[in-house]
Amino acid sequence: MRIAMIGTGYVGLVSGACFADFGHNVTCVDKDAEKIASLERGEIPIFEPGLDTLVETNVKAKRLDFTTDLSVSVAEADAVFIAVGTPSRRGDGHADLTYVYAAAREIARAVSGFTVVVNKSTVPVGTGDEVERVIRETNPSADVVVASNPEFLREGAAIRDFKFPDRIVIGTSDERGRKVLAEIYRPLSLNQGPLMFTARRTAELIKYAANAFLATKITFINEIADLSEKVGADVQEVARGIGLDNRIGSKFLHAGPGYGGSCFPKDTRALIKIAQDYDVQLRIVEAVLGVNDNRKRAMARKVAAAAGGSLRGKTIAVLGLTFKPDTDDMREAPSIPLVTGLLDMGAKVRAHDPAGMEQARKELPDIEYCEDPYTCAKGADAMVLVTEWVQYRAMDLERLRREMAQPVVVDLRNIYRPEEMAAHGFVYESVGRPSKGK
Numbered sequence: 001m002r003i004a005m006i007g008t009g010y011v012g013l014v015s016g017a018c019f020a021d022f023g024h025n026v027t028c029v030d031k032d033a034e035k036i037a038s039l040e041r042g043e044i045p046i047f048e049p050g051l052d053t054l055v056e057t058n059v060k061a062k063r064l065d066f067t068t069d070l071s072v073s074v075a076e077a078d079a080v081f082i083a084v085g086t087p088s089r090r091g092d093g094h095a096d097l098t099y100v101y102a103a104a105r106e107i108a109r110a111v112s113g114f115t116v117v118v119n120k121s122t123v124p125v126g127t128g129d130e131v132e133r134v135i136r137e138t139n140p141s142a143d144v145v146v147a148s149n150p151e152f153l154r155e156g157a158a159i160r161d162f163k164f165p166d167r168i169v170i171g172t173s174d175e176r177g178r179k180v181l182a183e184i185y186r187p188l189s190l191n192q193g194p195l196m197f198t199a200r201r202t203a204e205l206i207k208y209a210a211n212a213f214l215a216t217k218i219t220f221i222n223e224i225a226d227l228s229e230k231v232g233a234d235v236q237e238v239a240r241g242i243g244l245d246n247r248i249g250s251k252f253l254h255a256g257p258g259y260g261g262s263c264f265p266k267d268t269r270a271l272i273k274i275a276q277d278y279d280v281q282l283r284i285v286e287a288v289l290g291v292n293d294n295r296k297r298a299m300a301r302k303v304a305a306a307a308g309g310s311l312r313g314k315t316i317a318v319l320g321l322t323f324k325p326d327t328d329d330m331r332e333a334p335s336i337p338l339v340t341g342l343l344d345m346g347a348k349v350r351a352h353d354p355a356g357m358e359q360a361r362k363e364l365p366d367i368e369y370c371e372d373p374y375t376c377a378k379g380a381d382a383m384v385l386v387t388e389w390v391q392y393r394a395m396d397l398e399r400l401r402r403e404m405a406q407p408v409v410v411d412l413r414n415i416y417r418p419e420e421m422a423a424h425g426f427v428y429e430s431v432g433r434p435s436k437g438k
């Protein structure tokens with residue numbers, strides 16, 4: 001199959017490279033000329049484990065190439081995937097569909113012969129209908145089927161998620177469209193990836209419902225963490241105790257600083273807006289959004305309390321800035337409101353992240369960036385662990401304590417053991433577990 005992937009970001013590049021690896025011929029298109037130039041030089045513009053090798057192998061095999069010119073690749077394609085961004089619209093939280101519709105118009109002008117246009121971007125219910133309308137309006141003779149195929153990959157584990165998915169959702173009632181998409185995903189049947197065919201609107205809603213449910217699970221355990229702290233329980237054991245129940249499941253029950261990232265915040269906001277447009281109130285999702293926003297701001301106060309109250313003139317070391325490990329993505333990372341809160345309270349902030357510092361500089365220009373975690377901790381009055389990169393899990397605790405001015409550690413991901421931290425002389429605060437060392 002010949003595939004054109006419109007948008008070569010986290011989703012487009014991973015999906016394009018994986019489709020090429022399945023044996024399809026893929027052209028990844030992006031209007032960002034710098035991104036395409038770097039990909040043509042063999043440089044990967046994002047940090048995603050394994051992606052460099054996957055891209056290199058498939059470029060060498062001549063199954064994968066890159067261009068800024070949408071028209072040729074679309075004209076030759078059996079399927080055109082739209083994988084452009086759908087950020088929150090400024091001001092109201094609706095999904096901004098400008099990029100999707102712009103791509104649809106360009107596709108309409110370039111398309112030739114029967115083509116399946118597939119929406120992989122996360123889009124509100126009904127966007128497929130509108131994309132179809134835009135294409136028919138722009139090019140009435142276009143022979144296209146518009147399908148929905150939402151993407152569920154997680155940054156940091158994107159290739160594995162794409163190649164071994166829990167499910168692939170394909171939304172189209174058109175038999176020709178189903179056939180093309182079944183053929184594109186056929187290599188995955190070897191990995192037992194279940195293909196679920198459904199209606200286009202249902203597929204669109206599945207993506208938002210999935211993200212809202214996961215955000216709810218995280219937020220639920222975060223509130224239970226707050227209660228655990230007050231009643232003297234350990235949230236990790238509560239999570240294990242409930243997660244072993246198959247009806248609940250153990251995933252997404254890790255208490256922390258609140259969810260962030262490129263998807264959950266914008267997708268929960270957009271789902272609430274979709275529901276409002278249809279006169280439905282999603283009170284659970286609304287509560288999740290509110291609780292999560294408050295939590296992110298509360299984390300700075302938690303650090304201040306651990307550091308003795310006032311942060312004025314104090315130095316705080318922050319380890320981990322990206323919204324999760326194994327990515328350089330800073331979109332809506334919990335570190336942003338945390339660091340901003342620390343600065344507002346008069347602290348000086350030094351930070352380290354294994355992959356995200358270049359991106360972080362754009363969001364957080366007023367802090368000092370350090371080469372390694374020990375340099376970061378030097379002279380600090382408290383250290384706060386925000387992102388659980390594996391590098392931070394086995395730190396030399398003796399050395400860390402020697403570097404710090406005050407041995408105060410706030411671990412927002414519960415990666416250290418309270419007893420061990422206390423034994424090394426730290427005042428140690430984590431999330432939903434009894435404090436140690438006071």
Ligand SMILES: NC(=O)c1ccc[n+]([C@@H]2O[C@H](COP(=O)([O-])OP(=O)(O)OC[C@H]3O[C@@H](n4cnc5c(N)ncnc54)[C@H](O)[C@@H]3O)[C@@H](O)[C@H]2O)c1
Pocket residue numbers: 006007008009010011012029030031032035070083084085086099102103106120121122123151152153154155262263
């Ligand atoms: N990032 C994730 O983990 C993830 C997971 C699942 C779904 N999604 C969804 O996938 C979509 C893409 O997300 P992303 O994180 O890959 O976004 P991204 O911002 O990393 O990439 C989008 C790319 O599209 C390009 N683009 C925009 N308009 C274009 C056009 N007309 N022609 C060519 N290129 C164009 C941009 O230049 C950019 O490089 C979003 O809807 C997102 O919600 C993301």
